[in-house]
Amino acid sequence: MEKVRMEVPDPIVNIIGLSLYYGKTKALKEINLDISKKRITSFIGPSGCGKSTLIRCLNRLNDLIESVTIEGSIQIDGQDIYAPSVDVTELRKRVGMVFQKPNPFPKTIYENVLYGPRVLGINKKSSLDDICENALKRAALWDEVKDRLHMNALDLSGGQQQRMCIARALATEPEILLLDEPCSALDPIATSKIEDMLVELKRDYTVIIVTHNMQQAARISDYTGFFMLGELVEFNITTEIFTNPREKQTEDYITGRFG
Amino acid sequence: MKKLFKTGNPYIWLTAGTLTISLLMICGLIALILINGFGIFWPHKLVRFTLRDGAVVLGEIAKKESIPHKKDAYRTKLKVGNRDVFGMDFRWIDDADIVSHELPHDALAFERREWGNMYGSLKGWKQGDDIKPVSPAEMTAMLKESWGLFKKIRSVEKKEIGNINYRMEKNRLELKRLSTLPPTTGIQKKIATVNARMDVLKKAYREKEDILTGLHQKAREKEVVALLADGSEKTIPVFQIVRLYAPNTMGSFAKIGFYVAKFWEFVSDEPREANTEGGIFPAIFGTVMMVLIMSIAVVPLGVLTAVYLREYASDSSIARLVRISVSNLAGVPSIVFGIFGLGFFIYFLGGGIDKLFFSEALPTPTFGTGGILWASLTLALLTVPVVVVATEEGLSSVPMSIREGAYALGATKFETLWKVVLPQAVPGILTGAILAIARAAGEVAPLMITGVVKLAPSLPLDQHFPFIHLERKFMHLGFHIYDVGFQSPNVEAAIPMVYATTLVLLFTVLVLNLTAIVVRTKLKKWYSTASL
Numbered sequence: 001m002e003k004v005r006m007e008v009p010d011p012i013v014n015i016i017g018l019s020l021y022y023g024k025t026k027a028l029k030e031i032n033l034d035i036s037k038k039r040i041t042s043f044i045g046p047s048g049c050g051k052s053t054l055i056r057c058l059n060r061l062n063d064l065i066e067s068v069t070i071e072g073s074i075q076i077d078g079q080d081i082y083a084p085s086v087d088v089t090e091l092r093k094r095v096g097m098v099f100q101k102p103n104p105f106p107k108t109i110y111e112n113v114l115y116g117p118r119v120l121g122i123n124k125k126s127s128l129d130d131i132c133e134n135a136l137k138r139a140a141l142w143d144e145v146k147d148r149l150h151m152n153a154l155d156l157s158g159g160q161q162q163r164m165c166i167a168r169a170l171a172t173e174p175e176i177l178l179l180d181e182p183c184s185a186l187d188p189i190a191t192s193k194i195e196d197m198l199v200e201l202k203r204d205y206t207v208i209i210v211t212h213n214m215q216q217a218a219r220i221s222d223y224t225g226f227f228m229l230g231e232l233v234e235f236n237i238t239t240e241i242f243t244n245p246r247e248k249q250t251e252d253y254i255t256g257r258f259g
Numbered sequence: 260m261k262k263l264f265k266t267g268n269p270y271i272w273l274t275a276g277t278l279t280i281s282l283l284m285i286c287g288l289i290a291l292i293l294i295n296g297f298g299i300f301w302p303h304k305l306v307r308f309t310l311r312d313g314a315v316v317l318g319e320i321a322k323k324e325s326i327p328h329k330k331d332a333y334r335t336k337l338k339v340g341n342r343d344v345f346g347m348d349f350r351w352i353d354d355a356d357i358v359s360h361e362l363p364h365d366a367l368a369f370e371r372r373e374w375g376n377m378y379g380s381l382k383g384w385k386q387g388d389d390i391k392p393v394s395p396a397e398m399t400a401m402l403k404e405s406w407g408l409f410k411k412i413r414s415v416e417k418k419e420i421g422n423i424n425y426r427m428e429k430n431r432l433e434l435k436r437l438s439t440l441p442p443t444t445g446i447q448k449k450i451a452t453v454n455a456r457m458d459v460l461k462k463a464y465r466e467k468e469d470i471l472t473g474l475h476q477k478a479r480e481k482e483v484v485a486l487l488a489d490g491s492e493k494t495i496p497v498f499q500i501v502r503l504y505a506p507n508t509m510g511s512f513a514k515i516g517f518y519v520a521k522f523w524e525f526v527s528d529e530p531r532e533a534n535t536e537g538g539i540f541p542a543i544f545g546t547v548m549m550v551l552i553m554s555i556a557v558v559p560l561g562v563l564t565a566v567y568l569r570e571y572a573s574d575s576s577i578a579r580l581v582r583i584s585v586s587n588l589a590g591v592p593s594i595v596f597g598i599f600g601l602g603f604f605i606y607f608l609g610g611g612i613d614k615l616f617f618s619e620a621l622p623t624p625t626f627g628t629g630g631i632l633w634a635s636l637t638l639a640l641l642t643v644p645v646v647v648v649a650t651e652e653g654l655s656s657v658p659m660s661i662r663e664g665a666y667a668l669g670a671t672k673f674e675t676l677w678k679v680v681l682p683q684a685v686p687g688i689l690t691g692a693i694l695a696i697a698r699a700a701g702e703v704a705p706l707m708i709t710g711v712v713k714l715a716p717s718l719p720l721d722q723h724f725p726f727i728h729l730e731r732k733f734m735h736l737g738f739h740i741y742d743v744g745f746q747s748p749n750v751e752a753a754i755p756m757v758y759a760t761t762l763v764l765l766f767t768v769l770v771l772n773l774t775a776i777v778v779r780t781k782l783k784k785w786y787s788t789a790s791l
Binding site for chain 1: 573658660661662663664665666667668669670671674678679682683
C-alpha cells in the first residue's frame with residue numbers, strides 16, 4: 001500500500017514511523033502523521049484499530065502499562081517527547097486529555113477543575129477563582145454550575161461531568177487537547193453541546209479527537225485519519241475523506257459496509 | 260422430589276436455616292450476658308429459713324434446682340454472706356429441710372469494704388459496753404460521715420502522699436545520677452540542694468502520715484452491733500459499711516435508685532476485695548487507652564505497607580509471597596505475638612531505652628518491663644495484617660480511570676496516590692481499622708505477658724508530667740474477666756462480676772467500633788467535598 005504523507009499547514013505534532021507493541025503484539029504499525037495547529041483532527045476506525053492507543057502515546061499515558069514498547073518518534077513543536085530529557089508531567093500539562101467515560105474525582109466541582117493548577121503550585125485564591133471560571137466558561141458549563149461550585153462533582157449529570165472533565169483539562173492551559181471518544185457515553189443533546197464547544201475551542205487549542213461516530217467526525221473535524229488494524233489507512237481533509245476517499249477500505253467503512 | 264430440588268428451594272431453606280442458627284446462638288449469648296450482667300445490681304429479697312434442725316439462716320436466694328434422681332425434690336442455693344463468720348458465702352439447703360420461710364422486715368444487707376456482704380439486723384450503736392438503739396436517720400448520718408472520711412483518706416493516700424512519693428522518687432533518681440558523676444564542688448552543691456529538698460518532702464510525708472493515722476483512728480471509733488440470723492452478735496465499725504439497705508421493705512423507686520447507684524459505682528469506681536467487689540473503672544480506662552494507642556500505631560504502619568505492596572512493588576513472586584505471608588500472620592496464635600512482644604519490645608527495645616535514658620533507676624526497669632505501650636504495640640503487630648488487607652482492597656477499588664485522569668493533568672505518581680487515590684481508599688482503610696479494633700479489644704493472651712496486671716496502682720494517665728505514662732502497667736477488661744472469674748479467692752461470689760464485666764467489655768468494643776464507623780462516615784463526606 002502506498003503511503004503518502006499528507007502535508008498539513010502549520011504542523012504542531014509530527015508522528016514519524018511510530019510503532020507500538022503490547023508485549024509482542026504490534027498494535028501500531030509505522031504511523032506517519034502530522035497534526036495541524038489549532039485545528040480539529042479526528043481519528044476514526046473500527047474498535048481495536050489503535051486510534052486510542054495512538055492518542056495515548058501523545059501524552060505518554062501508555063508509559064503506565066509496563067509491557068508497552070515504542071519505536072519511532074513523536075515530536076511536539078519539534079521536540080521528541082520520548083527523549084530521556086523530557087519531563088513526563090510537564091508534557092502532560094501541555095497535552096491535556098479527556099477520557100471516554102467521565103472520571104471526576106470525588107471532590108467538589110471547584111476542586112476538580114483546579115486539580116491541575118494546584119499540582120502546578122498555584123495557590124492564590126483570586127487567581128484560582130479566575131482559572132476555574134475561565135475553564136468552566138470555555139467548557140460551556142459555567143452558567144449551569146456557577147451557583148454550586150462547591151457541590152460534589154459526582155452529583156452532576158453525565159454530560160455535565162464530561163464537560164467538567166474538559167474544563168479540568170483546560171485549566172492547566174494545555175496546547176493540545178486529546179479526547180478519547182468523549183461522547184460515547186452521552187445522549188445526543190449532551191453530545192451536541194460538547195461538539196459546539198469543541199468548535200469554539202479550536203480558536204485556541206489543537207484538538208485531537210477519537211470517535212466512533214462518523215457523523216461527528218464529519219461535523220466538527222478539519223482533518224480525519226482512518227485507522228484499521230493498527231495502520232493509518234488514510235489521512236486527509238475531512239470533506240475529502242467523506243466525499244472522495246482514496247482507499248477502498250475507507251469507503252467501505254464510512255459507507256457502513258463493515259465496522 | 261427431583262422437581263423440588265430443581266427449584267432450588269431446599270437450598271434456600273438450608274442457607275436460611277444456617278443463618279438462623281448462627282443468629283440464634285449469637286442472640287442467646289448476648290441475651291445471657293445482658294440478663295445476668297444487668298441483673299446483678301438489683302437488690303434481691305432477703306429470705307429467712309427456719310430449718311428442721313432448728314437452725315435459722317438468712318440470705319439471698321441465688322439458685323434453685325431439682326435434686327437429681329429424686330422426684331419433686333428441690334434444693335436452694337442461699338447466699339448467706341458473712342464470710343468472716345461462716346467461712347463461706349453460699350450454702351445449699353434441701354427444700355425438704357425447710358420448716359418455714361419468711362421475708363423479715365428488719366432484715367438488712369450490709370455491704371462491707373471487706374469480707375463481702377453481711378445479712379442480719381441492726382441491734383444498735385455501741386458505746387462503751389452499752390448498746391444504744393439507733394434510728395435510721397442517725398444511721399444514715401453516720402454512714403454519710405464515714406463516706407466523707409473514706410473519701411478524705413483516699414484523697415490523702417492517692418493524691419497527696421502519691422504526689423510526695425512521686426517527687427521523692429524523682430529526687431532519689433536525681434541523687435543516684437549525681438552520685439555517679441565526679442564529685443566537683445558544683446556537683447556537691449547540687450547534691451546538697453537535692454538532699455534539702457528530700458528532707459522537706461520527708462517531713463511533709465511524715466505529716467501526711469500522721470494525718471492518715473488520725474483519720475484511720477477516727478474511722479474505728481464508731482461501731483454498730485448487728486444481730487445475725489443464728490442469734491449471734493457481730494460488731495463492725497461504721498466505716499466498714501459501704502451501703503446499708505433493707506431490700507424487703509424497699510419500694511420500686513428505691514430499688515431503681517439503688518440499682519442506678521450500684522451500676523454507677525461499678526463503671527466509675529476502683530475494685531475492692533481482690534476485684535470481686537466495687538467497680539472496674541481502671542480496667543475500662545486501660546482497655547480504651549490501649550486500643551487507642553494501638554490504633555495510632557497500626558493504621559500508619561498498615562497503610563504504608565499496603566501502599567508499597569499495591570502501588571510500588573511490582574507484581575513479582577516476592578510481592579505475592581509477602582502478601583500471602585502478611586495474610587497468614589493473622590492466623591498466628593496471639594500468645595506467640597505476646598512472646599515476641601516480650602522478647603523484642605520489652606527486653607530489647609525497653610531494655611535499650613532503660614540503658615540509654617533511665618540508667619539511674621536500674622536495676623529497676625522503667626520501660627524494660629511490661630507496660631501499656633508495649634502491650635499496644637504487640638497488639639498493633641497482631642492486627643497489622645487486617646489493616647494491610649483492607650487497605651489493599653481499598654486501593655484496588657479505586658478505578659484506573661480516576662488515576663489516569665490525575666496523571667493526564669500532569670500529576671506525578673506520588674501526587675496521584677496522595678491526593679486522589681488514598682482519599683478514595685479511606686473508607687477501606689477505616690474498615691480495616693474497625694476490624695483491628697474489634698480484634699484488639701477482645702485479645703487477652705498476649706497482654707498477660709506484656710503489661711496487664713490484676714490491680715494497677717495508678718492509671719496510665721494522671722496529673723504528673725508528662726501526663727501519659729506509657730511505661731505503666733494497666734488493667735484490662737478481658738484480663739479482669741479471667742482474673743475475677745478464675746483466679747479470685749471467692750469464685751462463686753464473683754460470678755455476677757464476671758457477667759457484668761463481660762457486658763461492659765462488649766459495650767466498650769461496641770462503642771469503639773461505633774466511633775470508628777462514625778469517623779468513617781464523616782471522613783467519607785469530608786474527602787468527597789473538602790479541599791485538599
